[in-house]
C-alpha cells in the first residue's frame with residue numbers, strides 16, 4: 483500500500499502502515515448532540531467516509547468507531563434552558579444526525595458508542611491514572627478529579643505548545659488544582675445541574691469530563707493502540723491533547739496517526755452552534771440534491787478551509803451533473819452492463835492523488851478528465867472507449883460515495899420506482915411533441931416543451947433522440 487497521510491503529531495505527511503496488516507482501526511470524535519447538526523459537522527463525517535472507503539479499497543478491514551457525546555456541559559445547559567431531560571435532547575439530535583448522514587450516503591460506522599453507556603470504562607481509566615499518580619481529587623470538596631498536566635512531560639506535544647504558554651482549563655476553580663491548566667476527568671455533582679445526570683463513584687456522585695469519554699470509548703472498541711484518530715482541527719487543543727495525555731499516562735499506546743479536518747466557515751468564522759452562524763442540510767436540500775451536497779463537501783482537500791457560499795455550492799452541483807449526465811448517457815446508449823461499476827478501472831492519476839494524503843480535488847480532476855475523454859469517444863462513435871470511460875468514472879466516483887447510478891442516489895433523488903414513472907411520463911409527452919412537430923404543429927410542440935420545463939424537466943435534442951434531466955430546484 484502506498485497511502486500517505488498527514489499526521490498532526492509529526493506535522494508531516496507519513497507513510498500509512500496499519501498496526502495489524504490487512505486491517506485499520508479508526509476513531510472519529512462524534513458530535514456533542516446538544517442541537518441539530520449543521521453542515522460543518524457533516525463535512526467531517528463525509529471526509530472520514532471517503533478515507534474509510536479508500537482504506538477499504540486498499541483491501542483493509544476497517545473498524546471505524548464514531549462516538550456520540552451524549553453528556554457534557556453544553557448538553558446539561560441546554561437541558562436546563564429547555565426544561566427537558568438531557569437524554570431526550572441528545573437522542574433527538576442523534577437521530578437527526580443519523581438521518582443527515584444517511585441522506586448524504588455516509589456509511590454507518592462499525593460501532594457508534596454513546597458516552598453514557600461507558601461510565602465503568604471511564605472510572606477504570608480514572609482509577610488507573612490516580613494509581614499511577616497522574617490524577618488527583620480536587621482539594622476543595624467539589625468531588626472533581628483532575629489530570630496533573632505537569633506530571634506528564636509529553637503534555638502539549640500534539641498541539642505543539644509549551645505548558646507555560648497555555649491558558650488555564652476552564653474546569654473548576656484554580657485553587658482546587660495543582661496547576662490552573664489541569665483539566666477535569668470527572669466532575670462532581672452540582673446542585674445547579676440537572677439531577678438525572680450523575681453517577682455514584684468512589685469519589686462521590688458526578689459525571690464524566692468530555693475528554694475522558696473519548697479515551698475510554700476508543701480503548702473499549704479499538705484496543706490500547708489503534709491506527710487513526712480524527713476530528714476537526716478545532717479539536718486538536720484542548721480535546722485531543724487531553725485525550726492523548728490521559729491514555730498515554732495510563733500506559734496505552736493510543737493513536738498512531740492524527741488526521742484532522744479543516745473547518746467549514748461561514749462569514750469568515752467557523753460554522754458553529756455556539757456562534758449561531760449555522761446552515762443545515764435541510765436548507766441546502768432546497769438548493770441542490772444530497773449527492774451534490776456530498777460532492778461539495780467531499781471534493782476540497784480535507785485539510786483545506788471551506789468558506790461556504792451558495793455560488794460555490796451551485797458550481798459543485800453543475801460539476802457533479804456533468805459527470806452524472808455522462809454516466810447516464812452511457813448507460814442509456816450502451817446498457818447498464820457495459821458501464822457496470824465492477825468493470826471500471828481506477829486511472830493512475832486518481833490513485834496517485836488519493837494515495838498522497840487523500841488529494842480529493844486532484845482525484846476529482848482526474849475523473850473529469852476521463853469524463854471529457856469519454857464524451858469525445860461518444861461523439862466519435864467509439865462505443866468501446868465510451869463504455870470503458872463510463873465504467874471507470876463510476877468506479878472512481880464510488881470511492882467518493884458518489885457513483886451517480888448507485889441506488890443511494892437513484893432511489894432518493896426523486897428516485898427508484900418514482901424515477902421510472904417520471905421517465906415514462908416524460909417519454910410520453912415527448913412522443914406527443916414529436917408527433918406535433920411531424921404534423922408541423924409547432925405551437926403545440928412548443929407548449930409541450932414549455933410545460934416540461936415548468937415541471938423541472940430539461941430536454942436536450944441529440945442525434946440519438948431527446949434526452950432529459952430533472953431539475954431539483956425546490957425553491
Ligand SMILES: Nc1ncnc2c1ncn2[C@@H]1O[C@H](COP(=O)(O)OP(=O)(O)OP(=O)(O)O)[C@@H](O)[C@H]1O
Nearest residue numbers: 512513514522523713714745746752753754755756
Ligand atoms: N464548522 C465546522 N467545520 C468542520 N468541522 C466541524 C465544524 N464544527 C464542528 N466540527 C466538527 O464536528 C465534530 C463534532 O463537534 P462538536 O459537537 O464538538 O461540535 P462543536 O465544535 O461543539 O460545534 P459548535 O461549535 O457548532 O457547537 C468535531 O469533530 C468537530 O471538529
Ligand SMILES: [Zn+2]
Nearest residue numbers: 511512696721
Ligand atoms: Zn473526542
